[in-house]
Amino acid sequence: MHDAASSTPAPAPAPGAPVGADQPAASPRRRLGTRARVAIAAGLVACTTAIGGVAWALDRFVVEHVEVVSASSLERAAGTAAVAAEAGTASATVTTETVGEGDDAAAVTTAILELDDITQLRSAFADDAFGENITELPSVIAEQVGASIAINGDYYGFRDTGIVIRNGVLYRDEGVREALVLYRDGTAAIVDETATSGEELLADGAWQTLSFGPALVEDGAVVGGIESVEVDTNVGNHSIQGDQPRTAVAVLEDGRIALVVVDGRSDESAGMTLTELASSLQGLGADVAYNLDGGGSSTIVVDGEVVNEPSNGGERATSDILYVVG
Known part of the structure; x- marks a missing residue:
């Protein structure tokens, strides 16, 4: 009986090797x-x-997932850009103060806007394009649209849900959370997006919707339970509790608009809890107030300059701003 090895033919000599030269033995395959x-x-x-x-x-x-290449063109075609352009003049008072003491102290920058018409409060998208993951620094967006004052918005482009009405144009109609609606008649309301639609809000005169949250003040009262709110279940966007940098917008009882940015996460400014922010806005005379994207996004730009101290050590690119010209 022959074993397997002995029954395997010897390999041919390598090319150029002398005939009869020793060749390596064949290795059995395993x-x-x-x-x-x-x-x-x-x-x-x-x-x-x-x-x-x-x-x-x-x-x-x-x-980037671009759905509308030129939002400004769409708004011009819809006639809403002309509405904003003819709205009148705007003035603003911007102040920065320290609220609280010791380790709880926070630097708060507030812009109080006096507008002839609410349509002077406008929104702009990064790169003038609507869609997901389209971002730019707030100061760059502000420069592109000629904003005198601007704050970061709700970072709509981080998600594919929420009702998005900007400058009187409906861009997205996927209601999932509580939103702030600013109407053309100067009133504001907190609405449950799941109980309405963008088309209905537009028909009711919505000028801007912001979908982040939570609502901070309604009918002049601080909203209860805001410390337990989760904005989304998206990765990296769960809890917004504790002392944090904040951005908020409020409609005051006298009709003026307040844009508020709170610095945080630094030795100089601790940030604010949602309840502290709500109480501060109530103290300004807020009738309705709403929390926008915060953390490293919290930025306020005045005459082209960032006047707060963003927690990232500089501006973070975002998908949108709220702004005023003039």
């Missing part, structure tokens, strides 16, 4: 064991999953 095959398969699945996860994350948080 089959991978079951465990090895399983391990390799698991590794391939893990790699595929990881690549798919990276692709998903890039698509979800990085890749």
Whole structure:
């Protein structure tokens, strides 16, 4: 009986080798064991999953998804840009003060706007484009639209939900949370997006909607339970509790508008809780007040200059601003 090795033909000499030169013995081929095959398969699945996860994350948080290339053109076509342009003049008083003491002290910048018409309070998208993951520094957006005063908005482009009406044009109609509605007649309201629609709000005279939250003040009273609110279930956007940098907008009882930015996460400014922010806005005379995107996004720009201290050490790119010209 011949063994397997002896029945295997000797390999041919390597090209150019002398005939009869010693050649390495042939190595018998081995089959991978079951465990090895399983391990390799698991590794391939893990790699595929990881690549798919990276692709998903890039698509979800990085890749731009442009739905409207030129929002300003759309607004001109709808006639709402002309409405804003003819609204009249605006004036503002901007102050920065320290609220609280010691480790709880916070730097608060407040712009009180006196507008001839609410349509002078406008919104602008990064790159003048509507969609997801389209971002630019607030000061750059403000410069592009000629804003005298601007704050970061609700960062609508981080998500694909929420009713988005800007400058009288409906861009998205996917209601999921409580929103602030600013109407053309100068009134404001907190609405449940799931109980209405963008078309209905537009028909009722909505000029701007902001979908972040929570509502801070309604009918002049601080809203209860705001410390337990989660804005979204998106990655990185769950809890907004504790002392944080904040941005908020309020309609005061006398009809003026307050844009408020609170610095935080630094030795100089601790930030504010939602309740502290709501109480501060109530003290300004807020009838309705609403929390916007905060943290590193909290920015206020006056005459082209960032006048607060963003917690990232500089501006963070965002998808939108609220602003006033004049």
